Amino acid sequence: MRIELINTGTEIILGYKPNTHLEFLANQLFFLDGKIALQQTVGDGDELKEVIKTSFYRSTVTIVTGGLGPTSDDLTREAAAAALNLPLVFYPEVSKKVKSQYEAQGIQAPEWAVQKQSFFPENSLILENPYGTACGAIIEKEGHYLILLPGPPRELEPMWKKSVIPWWKTHFHSEKTNRLVCRIIGVPESVIQEKIESKLKLAGIEEIGYCESPGEVSLRLLFKDPAATEKIAQLLIEAFGDDLYTLEDQTLEEVVIKNAAAKNLKVATAESCTGGLISNRLTDVPGSSAVFTHGWVTYSNEAKISQLKVNSHLFSSVGAVSREVAEAMALGALEASGADLSLAVTGIAGPQGGTPEKPVGLVWLAIGRKGKPIRSYERFFPSDRLTFKRLVSQFGIDLLRRSILDKNLPKC
Amino acid sequence: MRIELINTGTEIILGYKPNTHLEFLANQLFFLDGKIALQQTVGDGDELKEVIKTSFYRSTVTIVTGGLGPTSDDLTREAAAAALNLPLVFYPEVSKKVKSQYEAQGIQAPEWAVQKQSFFPENSLILENPYGTACGAIIEKEGHYLILLPGPPRELEPMWKKSVIPWWKTHFHSEKTNRLVCRIIGVPESVIQEKIESKLKLAGIEEIGYCESPGEVSLRLLFKDPAATEKIAQLLIEAFGDDLYTLEDQTLEEVVIKNAAAKNLKVATAESCTGGLISNRLTDVPGSSAVFTHGWVTYSNEAKISQLKVNSHLFSSVGAVSREVAEAMALGALEASGADLSLAVTGIAGPQGGTPEKPVGLVWLAIGRKGKPIRSYERFFPSDRLTFKRLVSQFGIDLLRRSILDKNLPKC
Structure with a gap:
């Protein structure tokens, strides 16, 4: 047809x-x-x-x-x-x-x-x-x-x-009317395809659609037998584990807000290089006010010091883009907000401001949770300014998801 | 061809x-x-x-x-x-x-x-x-x-x-190689067309392109005579005054950052309903760190009280979406940041949370400038959540532009 x-x-x-x-x-x-x-x-x-x-x-x-x-x-x-x-x-x-x-x-x-x-x-x-x-x-x-x-x-x-x-x-009649949309974070499309396509076909999937966007891949599956849904979901979970964040066509920020709301967890953010993109994405979700309470966009060092109680000596000793500052931001946000979780990011979005030691694309993220030690991550996303902001927000919101769902966090 | x-x-x-x-x-x-x-x-x-x-x-x-x-x-x-x-x-x-x-x-x-x-x-x-x-x-x-x-x-x-x-x-030879791209804020496309198209054609414009996006219209003009540039610019300025924000194909946030940087002005934001979209747009501009220092996303009332020193009685007396709270947020941001200008927004993005008195789409904005009284604005943008956020950010960033350039602000 x-x-x-x-x-x-x-x-x-x-x-x-x-x-x-x-x-x-x-x-x-x-x-x-x-x-x-x-x-x-x-x-x-x-x-x-x-x-x-x-x-x-x-x-x-x-x-x-x-x-x-x-x-x-x-x-x-x-x-x-x-x-x-x-x-x-x-x-x-x-x-x-x-x-x-x-x-x-x-x-x-x-x-x-x-x-x-x-x-x-x-x-x-x-x-x-x-x-x-x-x-x-x-x-x-x-x-x-x-x-x-x-x-x-x-x-x-x-x-x-x-x-x-x-x-x-x-x-128009179609037998293949059963559908499933899942999303996988942090795994390249080619790896996903290699890992799952033949298994999905064996399980009765007749059409597979891939859609890659910065930091994630959507998979859309079409199949005949409604009874296969369970088996297909199981295959996907086995193949991708915690990197699979939805089997129900949700966005990453929807998953975070929905699960945090269900557990009555409050979230705060402390952003430098993403400039508010993380809080903007979280607040795109209807009902996010039940979860997201406080956000800081501490773009200057002074703001990090006065608002999040980052020790001013850190800027001269290790610099604003460092494990220490990211962790101090996450801790400051947790304490000042009273929230259950906090996410902090500090990095170099470019095009200016890079150095040989700390090039454009470098970022430190830290995630804090009440009563637990803060965990921090160094990542490198060399790209244009807007793609960098997007990739950092994606990695950061995913840290929130894993923490909220008590999944394993990536290795520090 | x-x-x-x-x-x-x-x-x-x-x-x-x-x-x-x-x-x-x-x-x-x-x-x-x-x-x-x-x-x-x-x-x-x-x-x-x-x-x-x-x-x-x-x-x-x-x-x-x-x-x-x-x-x-x-x-x-x-x-x-x-x-x-x-x-x-x-x-x-x-x-x-x-x-x-x-x-x-x-x-x-x-x-x-x-x-x-x-x-x-x-x-x-x-x-x-x-x-x-x-x-x-x-x-x-x-x-x-x-x-x-x-x-x-x-x-x-x-x-x-x-x-x-x-x-x-x-x-391929074209005589019409002189170009000009301008942008006008807050005026509908049809009004722009009626006001200027015939005048532009008389002035020698051979091609006019219109492009409408939420809260603004781009005009792209093509003409033969390079000497006409000055006259065309004059016509546009006469017709649209301060609503014309660029004759050089810049975005609204670029104009704000560029002009604030030139005047060495610092900007802080205090956002509720926009959830960080305003700071995100400002920090999309390379070099924005010279201007934008502090942003707050005070999504909960508690955040507005603790971070921006909004008087807690206001929430029970006039409510979070009110002139008083918007002005207190702008003042709090100005004082806590030490910036020269502050912009505050508080509104109802929906789809939930509206009342007959304060429906979804209602927003209060306030702009503060060191040494000047705070000015505040009530606006109504009934639309879906994301369009609402965009329209509010557009109106707010334009307030910053007018204030930075010492233009007339809209009537309160």
Whole structure:
């Protein structure tokens, strides 16, 4: 079954906005056992009709995003009708919905805008849009399907989940509907693949997707037999142990917040080189206020001394990027916050500030836990400033996870 | 002049990685007065040759990204040669470069990998890759050009800037080579367009690009006459005043750090609902340690009381999200840090925690400056948690900018 994706919109083809539709839809289709064979981005203009026509007749499903709004450059409905040689028809129920959407936004509905958005190719199955005025549609002709979706992700994504997925499941059968998403930290993709791929295939996994991002790899698995879930989970746990941090598609910071909340543990952070990225990631999680209470971004030595009671002599003796300062920061944060755990980081993000002894990319991390000795780690992540910050935050948040879950911490 | 872009790679078409090439190249081409007419993403497989062939003969320039590595799914060189009906030829100088790149990475060069990456279509102009083993190439045939670039952005982007741009400028002439990138904060795109587009066109601007992101709009302008720069800048300043924060393509946080550093001003932050995002953005700027010294992420009331000396009675009388608490946080940060400026934010990021009186999206910000009264602002940004954090950080960092530059602050 061939699937093609067409993204339309001047803002995408001119590079004003990133095209997030391919990533979103490819990931969604993975779980429907579908793959996009070809994706195209065209402007709002002349090429759209030709591109739709070509894709439609050589594919089972063609998905078109964008161009469903009310303005003059919104041409997807017209292009689709022309490409499929179908008349554009007025849909009274769409007209009502468009009007009520404008009203919900507190706007007096302009008649021309309502009018324009109420026409769709004949025999369209209309898809409602609770987050905007542009309805979507599914059109079938000669065994081919065209799915029209609005361009803004905050409209497209709910429409896909609410309307397209149920439709898809009744129209296209897949046996491989059982899924599992796990994430592994600190192990390169190639090592993961070598270690597990053949075992997973033997266990009945039919599709494996890998996705590497700084400091972690996501594995997405698709399989037929729901009874295999337990066995697959066991294989993954055996292969990756504590480096496997979720079997349920969670982020690292979600795992930390959820588990700390369940154990009623409070967390504090003391950041230098990450500049607040760690606390920012933790507080991206809804409900994090039950766990995260205090964060310090002690970027200057003075701040480390006055806020975290780091001994000022350390800066001249061992320097700000050192085991001693990291440990003193973790201890200071633990004591000043009264939290159960603290995480401290101090390093050289660059591009300036490196020396032969302490180059850009060097970092010391320390993790403190009430009643236990502080543990500290030296790591080296030579890269650009933002990637360095990300990798340090990843290693640090993972230290929190291991400590919260009473896992073995890495060797110091 | 027609330009097409072809992105190849399983990781993109399967949605494992976002496709950032279109955004990058479209923005780069804007300044060369070029526009991409059609972009396509194909897997690494069979379709590539056909897609290249079709694009090549109907376009002046076809850019292909990805598929230049050593593995079996890297098929761009072969597909390009077949599409253009050219033989693949061994390039000894490429072979040397590939070997030395492997050596630079501390890897014993595998002979098959060196071999594979040393073949290119006949008459290729080879593009060096200082960041990886895969060279790029430019191939001309019958007045059409094919540009082959490696897939990883950290290899593609330097190659584009170092090798392709100079080549492009000698091959394609554009009169509209003068450019200006400005950014405007807090004004909707449609208002900006209405206010300035006709004036800019009268002043000789030939291309205007708009790019909206949370809380700001970027304007990219292309024009013929270099002498017009001054006049255009003047028009923009007249139209947008202090809301225009850069005429030099800087980010908001860069403007803050650069100007504070020039005036030797120190900045401290006291964040609640943004959870460290503000300090994280400020410390994304290289050299920020000269400006940013102290940050607090006082997520709990206890942290606000103990770290910033907020009066504990305020939480029961007016609540954590209030003018009084925001101002006390700003004052506490100013005093505890000794900095020249402080920024404080306290709000309700949601999705939980809202009340009819204080709904999700409500935020109080306060800005303190040594020797001046603290000023505070109530704002309402109803949106999802992450967008809320972003919008609050944007408004807050802009308060810092205005204060540092002695601009008028918004009305309280």
